[in-house]
Amino acid sequence: MEKGFLNRWRELGHDFLDGATKPSLPALLGTLGVASTLFLLFVTLLTPDIMATKGYGYFFDSPIDDYAYLTSETLRISKTAPPHPSIILMGASNIQEAVYAKYLEKQLQEKLKQPITVYKLTAGGLFLREQICLLDKIRNRFQGIVVLQVTPTRRLAFDRGHLIENITGHSRLAMYCPKFDEEMRLAGVEPVKWKGNYFLDHYKFFMARLPALLKNIVTGPVQWSPQNAEDWRPPTKKQWERSLKTLVQWQETYHENRDANFGVYKRLVQLLRENGIEIAFLEGIRNPAAESIIFAKSSVVKIYNEYQSDVTKFAQNMKVPYWNLAKFANFKPEDFIDHIHLKRREARHRYTEILAIRIADMLSKQLKESP
Amino acid sequence: MKKIARLLGITLQALVLGILLFIAIGQLVALETDARIFLYQAF
Incomplete structure (x- = not known):
């Protein structure tokens, strides 16, 4: 039986x-x-809402997939920004590695004795024009201050070929941003013709991440890693020399791109002010060892001073604070992993504390003025 | 019962191969259209 x-x-x-x-x-x-x-299912069910909520973290290829993080985080802010004032830190890897967002949030809450949320919208190699896309998405719900990294090194932001190759040719960010499309038109680049289906319009973004999605469904959503420089290998002599070269390369096209550069910033400030959002410019930081080499040349000093004067005047005209805080942080060469990225925790804490004082000051004035 | 067992087997095969086929086509499209993930490299 x-x-x-x-x-x-x-x-x-x-x-x-x-x-x-x-x-x-x-x-x-x-x-x-x-x-x-x-x-x-992808065509019919995948929407920006899903990316911001249940799908958050599932499309991240890894903890350093900055652009998947930026997409999900920006869409999340656009849906669920808190009713209290918040801060957005926006910029490239320079600021990403320099500021601890959670520590900044704690500092601001202690100083202002009220809930404050700090968001970090940073990514390595983020274009100035892509930042307009991010801000265009959040501006209807977000209230508070946007701290925007400014730097003279954004030479490629105006290179038409580079814009096509790296932005419109790829879905770096899976978002619809009308203001970004306008900016691309102004840059002489034909924007993408949208079909109206989120998945099909950004298929490159999703297709590149399909294996990661499968893995993440099994292992759970990925957490973004906001700082990574500690794990980087120090540059070789050749890499160090090459990075110093990029630090001065912007000079070649500074005059040519100056008006377009400040034009983008001007439209950005106006866009945010239309929605009652204030903005502050934060100058990028550099390794003092790199500075001592590049500023040994008088031609570099001359054009850098010109940039400083231009950006200061521009900020004054737009009534936007311009913060160049590196000198207060007393950085040492050993605080950096390379020419612009901080690796030491103490240095990041120091810089974050200095930034917190400026933001708290600006925010407290804003809170007093608001009814 | 025999039919159900075979049907369950076929369902499992279809599920696994269907998911793999979808990913393979996706990867092919990604390769053909140069879709890539931008991971930051300092150097």
Whole structure:
């Protein structure tokens, strides 16, 4: 009796394995059906809302996938920005590595004795024009201050070929931003013609991350890593020399791009002010060891002083504070991993504390003025 | 029962191969259209 029962289960197991492993027409049709269903599910169910809520973290390729983080985080802020004043730190890897957002939040809450949320919208190599896209998304719900990194080194922000190759040619950010499209037109680049379907319009963003999505469904959503420079390898002599070269390269096209550069900043300030959001400019930081080499040349000093004077005047005209805080942080060469990225925790804490004083001052004035 | 066991097997095969097919086509599209993830490298 028992033997017959076992044999029956064994036979059923064989049948199951047969079905699971042998090719057959039903299996082929089923396979095509599953693949088509998945495609239809992506086309119909994937929306910016899903990216901001239930899908948050599932499309991150890894903890250093800055652009997937920026997409989800920006969409999240645009849906769920808190009713109290908040801060957005925006910029490239320079500021990303220099400021601890959570520590800044704690500092501001202690100073102002009220809830403050700090968001970090930073990514390595983030274009100035992409920042307009991010701000365009959040400006309707967000209230508070946007601290925007300014730097003279954004030479490529105005290179048409580079814009096409790196922005419109790829879906770095999976978002619709009308103001960004306007900016691309102003830069002489034809913006992407949207079809109106989120998945199809940003298929490159999603297709590149499909294996990661499968893995994340099993292992859970990925947490973004806001600081990574401690884990980087120090630059070789050749890499160090190359990075110093990039620090002075912007000079070649500074005059050519100056008006366009400040034009973008001006439109950005106006865009935010239309929605009652204030802005502060934060100058990027540099390794003193790199500065001592690049500023040894009088031609570099001359053009850098010109930039400083231009940006200061511009900020005054726009009534925007301009903070160049590196001198107060007393950075040493050993605080940096390379020419512009901080690696030491103490240095980051120091810089974050100095920044917190400025932001707290600005925010407290704003709070007093608001009814 | 035998039919159900075979059907379950076929379903499992279709699910696994269907997901893999979807990802493979996605990867092919990504490769053909140069879709990539921008991970920051300082150097």
